[in-house]
Amino acid sequence: MPGIKITGLRATPVNIPLEKPMWWTGGHYPGTSKTIIEVETDQGIVGLGEAPSVDVVDSVRAMGERLIGADPLDIAGCESLCVPPWQIVQNTDDSSVVKAFGAIEIALWDLRGKVANEPLYRxxxxxxxxxxxxxxxxxxxxxxxxxxxxxxxxxxxxxxxxxxxxxxxxxxxxxxxxxxxxxxxxxxxxxxxxxxxxxxxxxxxxxxxxxxxxxxxxxxxxxxxxxxxxxxxxxxxxxxxxxxxxxxxxxxxxxxxxxxxxxxxxxxxxxxxxxxxxxxxxxxxxxxxxxxxxxxxxxxxxxxxxxxxxxxxxxxxxxxxxxxxxxxxxxxxxxxxxxxxxxxxxxxxxxxxxxDRDALAYWHNHLIQNGPLDHFHDPAMPGRFRRLPLN
Missing domain, CATH: 3.20.20.120 (Enolase-like C-terminal domain)
Known part of the structure; x- marks a missing residue:
């Protein structure tokens, strides 16, 4: 599809709860919180991506601003707009930029498949x-x-x-x-x-x-x-x-x-x-x-x-x-x-x-009302991080 351009990006944080909390090393594990990404184009095709956490929402949205007008099929070009040179990223204390763009990049592949009318595996x-x-x-x-x-x-x-x-x-x-x-x-x-x-x-x-x-x-x-x-x-x-x-x-x-x-x-x-x-x-x-x-x-x-x-x-x-x-x-x-x-x-x-837009709105509202799901909480110790003894 010639001339396709990115016109916007939406990043929506959501909760994905479990039916029962599980115990893990960090404490109570009630589920996870994710960031759902929609990359919009001037052809009306939308690519879907997902970040494994909600700490990257601001970074994702900032990258979305940089990507407006870019060709979503040029994934390397999109990365160059959002991510510093790879060897520098790997040599810093903050690799969240990788995770933020990685989630967007998944949406770009979804877009590529939709433009080609082919499943990603092909x-x-x-x-x-x-x-x-x-x-x-x-x-x-x-x-x-x-x-x-x-x-x-x-x-x-x-x-x-x-x-x-x-x-x-x-x-x-x-x-x-x-x-x-x-x-x-x-x-x-x-x-x-x-x-x-x-x-x-x-x-x-x-x-x-x-x-x-x-x-x-x-x-x-x-x-x-x-x-x-x-x-x-x-x-x-x-x-x-x-x-x-x-x-x-x-x-x-x-x-x-x-x-x-x-x-x-x-x-x-x-x-x-x-x-x-x-x-x-x-x-x-x-x-x-x-x-x-x-x-x-x-x-x-x-x-x-x-x-x-x-x-x-x-x-x-x-x-x-x-x-x-x-x-x-x-x-x-x-x-x-x-x-x-x-x-x-x-x-x-x-x-x-x-x-599913109704489900997206519901689980986003769940996050707004309850906050992101906390993996490091122990109900027996309010306000403290769990400490298991290193047996």
Whole structure:
């Protein structure tokens, strides 16, 4: 479409609550807050993007001003209007500019697909798979599962009701024995074939992580995410145990230098958008570091995961999912829900999802009335950040 120009950008912060708060290292996890982006053009085509937080709203809006009049199909040109030289960005204390533009860049790819009338995965080279795997989530939840038996019963119910055999979760109450007991109960309840992955959000000291790994290694743990706080400690764990380790910290160089972690789990906006994510995943493949996507996003970012996982052979492991627990979304028909572990990649142009304006207004109003959802709150300690003992 010749001469298409950006005429405006809207950034709308929203809450995406969970049905029951989950416990994690930082405290109460009631859901997430996202920024929904609409890039408008003079041809009436609107591209949708999503930032993984609301701290970038002002940056996104400022970038939107810079982009007015720009060609949305010239993604490199748009980046040059919004992001300083990459080596400088990587060498400063504030990388929020990357996350802000990364969210806009997703919207530019959605626009590109709509202009071409092609789904995003075709623009990325075509699909190597159309059914995209995701894990179910488990954890200790307020008003829900708070014992090993209850967590196992929940997972068994997900298997019976939805055909789920892939599970990941947080068992974070600061008690290593409770985690060990829950892993044993899960394996006994789910049988040897089910996938079990764990995520402790860096809650353990290295000695405690060593003890936990020693106890759970016989139970066929597919992966353990961020069991300790540093790559050096992860490397020490890998010297002694065979359980693969993943992290949310996207540092390929350090992972290769130290031999751990084995996988990087992150969000495309955090990497700077779809284009940079393609290059990042290619680097992971070249260096033998696995990759998948993390959980808690609304339907726009999730659609990006679906298309990228369809087009990128290296994303072979299931990505994380909080879909079953999310009570709202901003897309028509959302949230996505997996059946028999998978979700079909959308076949519409671009990301293949449509913004639900009533839902967008509702969850934006929820944020205005309640504030962004606080991941670091402990109801037992009002006004204080949670501190788990480093066992």
């Amino acid at each position: 623009l990325l080279g075509g699909a190597v798979r159309k059914e995209i795997p995701f894990t179910e989530y488990f954890g200790f939840r307020e008003g829900g599962e708070m014992s090993p038996e209850a967590v196992a019963d929940y997972c068994i119910r997900m298997r019976e009701e939805h055909g789920s055999t892939m599970f990941e979760g947080k068992l974070i109450l600061g008690n290593p024995e409770l985690e060990i007991d829950t892993v044993k109960t899960l394996r006994e309840g789910l049988g040897r074939e089910a996938m079990i992955r764990l995520d402790s959000n860096m809650q353990w000291s290295l000695p405690t992580a060593m003890r936990v790994f020693r106890e759970i290694e016989p139970y066929n743990i597919r992966n353990y995410e961020d069991p300790v706080a540093t790559f050096e400690e992860m490397a020490e764990l890998r010297r002694h145990f065979t359980i693969p380790i993943s992290t949310h910290v996207p540092d390929i160089r350090k992972a290769i230098a130290l031999g751990a972690p084995d996988y990087i789990v992150t969000n495309f906006a955090v990497l700077g958008g779809i284009s940079r994510a393609v290059r990042f995943i290619g680097a992971c493949e070249a260096m033998g570091v696995g990759f998948w996507c993390y959980s808690g996003d609304a339907g726009i970012a999730t659609a990006g995961y679906l298309h990228m996982s369809a087009a990128m052979p290296w994303i072979s492991e299931p990505s994380q999912s909080l879909f079953r627990w999310q009570i709202g979304d901003v897309i028509e028909g959302g949230p996505f829900r997996q059946k028999n572990n998978v979700i079909s990649v959308p076949e519409g142009p671009g990301l293949g999802v449509t913004l």
